[in-house]
Amino acid sequence: MGEFILRRLLAAIPVLLIVTLIAASIMQLVPGDPAAVIAGQGASDAEVAQVRAQLGLDRSFVVRLGEWYVGLARGDLGHSLMLNRSVGQAILERVPVTLALSGVALLLTVLIGVPAGVLAALRPNSWVDQLVLTMALIGVSVPNFWLSLMLIVLFGVIVDWLPTGGYVPFAEDPVEWARSLVLPSISLALLQIGLLARITRATMLEVLRNDYVRTARAKGLPRRMVVAKHALKNVMIPVVTVIGISFGLLLSGSVVIETVYSIPGMGRLLATAIFSRDYPVIQGGLLVTAATLVLLNLVVDLLYAALDPRVTYDRR
Amino acid sequence: MTEPLLSVEGLRVVFGQGAREQVAVDGVSFQVAAGETLGIVGESGSGKSLTALAVLRLVPSPPGRIAGGRVRFEGRDLAGISEREMERVRGARIGMIFQEPMSALNPVFTVGEQVAEALRVHEGLGRREASARALALLQRVGIADAPRRMKQYPHELSGGMRQRVMIAAALACRPSLLIADEPTTALDVTIQAQILALLRELQREMGMAVVLITHDLGVVAQMVDRVVVMYGGRVAEEGTVEQVFGRPSHPYTRLLLESIPSLDHDRDRLPTIPGMVPTLAELPPGCRFHPRCPQAMAVCRERAPDAVTVEPGHRAACFALPQIHPVEAQSGAGA
Structure with missing residues (x-):
């Protein structure tokens, strides 16, 4: 290993x-x-x-x-042309913000997408299934910048519940930090929730047709246990791969969302750098983003081996 | 006579809805006494596996469903109890093993876990206790080096070993009935004999009844007490092995037995039954077998024959039989 x-x-x-x-x-x-x-x-x-x-x-x-x-x-990413600081410093300031945003969005994606897909698969063609499929379709088809604007109008202006933009560091005020991330992470996650729910549903339907599910029922295991234990672990094998891809897409999606909500993260750093042709920042930012994705893929592969005993990375 | 352990009466399993409804199991009845071995024989598509799944209420639904009949087991009608109660019957009172030991075991759990979990659910054992019992079970079904095998996954075991694991899991709670659906079909011939011997041993040890579903008449002859021959979703003939194999009464049984290769009869060509097993969509009216039957009469095309008692304990459903012992029509089988 x-x-x-x-x-x-x-x-x-x-x-x-x-x-x-x-x-x-x-x-x-x-x-x-x-x-x-x-x-x-x-x-x-x-x-x-x-x-x-x-x-x-x-x-x-x-x-x-x-x-x-x-x-x-030497570990030196150069100096920004515009920001009056080193590229490494600029990135270190921004990375935690983007990780918080896409991390919360990923959490929403997994915690909503997987259960929704499972529920839909357990009662195919029921109203639950129809609801999940319709919501998934909306999630996939609504552009996230438009969704962001609508959410800002609704929750930030009409009912003044949540901040319309900006970011409060966790260390400063955890409650405000959470409030500042609600709308951006929903805007970012909705598309991925829809995709993940659909894929989980399709995978679960397929897994439930397997002989080992019938064996588990023939052993007298309660239906809840058959689904949550025997089926779900098999469903998670392909779904983990999808979650990995989702996280990559969340990272790139954060460029738009951070701009709309004025969040000082990596996405906005890169977008600003590209507009002002701040070459060193662009280079450094892309390097860090690419390295993150490489690490992410590695984590997915390791999870894959942890879930599926047939997968092994040890050379014989 | 005391009440049989399992009594299936007029069981009907259908697929689809309304005009597209197809009858896969049509008024099947049979009984199994405690400790007895019953063989259900038939070609693929005869409804024998569905009959077994219907006893455990495991018919894939949708598209299938149980449309009628009664399944009495240990004094209760299994068709009438709640799903929760049914879960307490499955695995605890009735064990089941399947044809494909590879796909029937979950690839992502250890075999030890898959044997132990029935004990945890039904007998409320703790992890450690259940694991100890699972180890003893694996040793009992003849798995060498069981402590190491416990921690392995199905793909690390041979086909024969996997079927032994399935047997251990199905018998963990000492059920009074084991349903074995083609348990040796996917295995090598030498392994087949070992598995059958093991089943017989365990049956004697635990005093359980076995319903053995197979298309292999040789297996039936060496394993079972009584046999039910199924064709097109109905029971064609039923009796002890000596009766059915020695004095077959239904034309289908006779043709089936003639198609077994034998060392005594030196023949160039093995006789076969003309035609094909009909699919569900093209089941003929009347007697399901009449298009392939050498003795078919006009009435066979119109009505389904009722079962006739040929001799005590030996019944067959055929119009060509002398109607000397007409029995009351079985529910669902007539008309």
Whole structure:
């Protein structure tokens, strides 16, 4: 097991290098000049050129990228062009916010999506099933930015129950922290809840047709135990994979949600950096995001082995 | 005569609704005395497995459902009790083992757990106690190195061992009746003999009755006391093994027995029954067997024959039999 984890982590290194290389190359192709942004609208060509030289942007792309990799080897992600701080510092400030947001959204996804799918599968074509399927369809088809706006209007303006945006760190005020995450995490999670409910339902229907479910009933186990123990563990094997994918999608979805709700997380950091062509922040942000996804996949694979005894990662 | 352990009367199992309704088990009746072994024989599609599932109320529903009949077991009508009460019968009073020991065991739980859980549910044993009992059961059904096997998963065991695990789980609570649905069909011939010997041993030890469902007439001849021959969802013939195998009365039974290869008769070609087993959708009217029957008469196309007593304890449902001992029509079987 330990050897498997080590192998997977080593294999992640080339993946991350390629991701950063592609990201840097694409940003190089996008028009726009951070020096012009910093110098301001009325600046002359000479002033812009001077800023560019100060930032080191007058050197060739290959040289700058090489320097970035050398810095990376020392654990230094460079300095932001706009934020007046190091990229590492900027990311460290933002990561906990995004993890809180997508973590709460993931919790909602699993705690609502899986039970809803199971309930629907236990009584196919009943009103419970119809309700779950309809809600899932709505969740999948409503764009999350529109949903966000509607929720803000409803809960933030018409009935003034929840903040319409912003973020309060947990350490500052846990209650306000939770209140500030309610609308964003619902907006973020609804799509994933719908997907997970549908997949759980389909998987459960299939699992319930298995011979071992009939055996469990023939042994006289109560129906609740047959479903919650014998069927559910088998359902969770494919569903865990889906939950892993969901978390990845929640992370990328947070770019839009953080912008709509003015939450200072990784998503907004990246979005702002892209608009202002803050190359070092873009590079560092993408590296951290890609590394998170690689780790996530590893965790999913480990969970998979924990659930299914037929899966083993030890080499024989 | 005392009341039989299990008495099935006029059992009907149907699939689908309204005009698309198909009758899979049509007025089946039989009895099993305590400690006795009853064989239910028939080809695939004869309704024998569904009959067994219906006794435990495990017919897959939807699309199937039990549409009529009574199942008396240990003095109670199982059709009339609540699902909770039925759960206390399944696994505790009636054990069941299935054809495919691979798919019948849950792949993600250890075999020890799968044997022990019935004990925890029915006898309220703690984890440790149940586990100790499961270990003893696995040793009893002949699993070598049982302490290690307990912790293994089904995919780590051979087919024969898996069926032994199934038997241990089904008999954990010492039921008075074991229903074995094709228990050896998926196994190698040598393993088959071992499993059958084990079943016979355990039956004697525990004094339980066994309903053995099979299409293998050889297995029936060596295992059972009485036999029920099913065709097209109905009982064609019923009697002791000597009666049914020695003096078959129903044309279907006769043809079935003739199609067994034998070392005594040196024949070039094995006789076969012409035609095919009808599917549920194309069951013929009248006697289900008449399209394939060499003795079919006009009446066979119109009505279903009632069971006729051929000799004491030996009955068959055929118009060609002399109607000397007409018995009252069985509920559901006539008309």
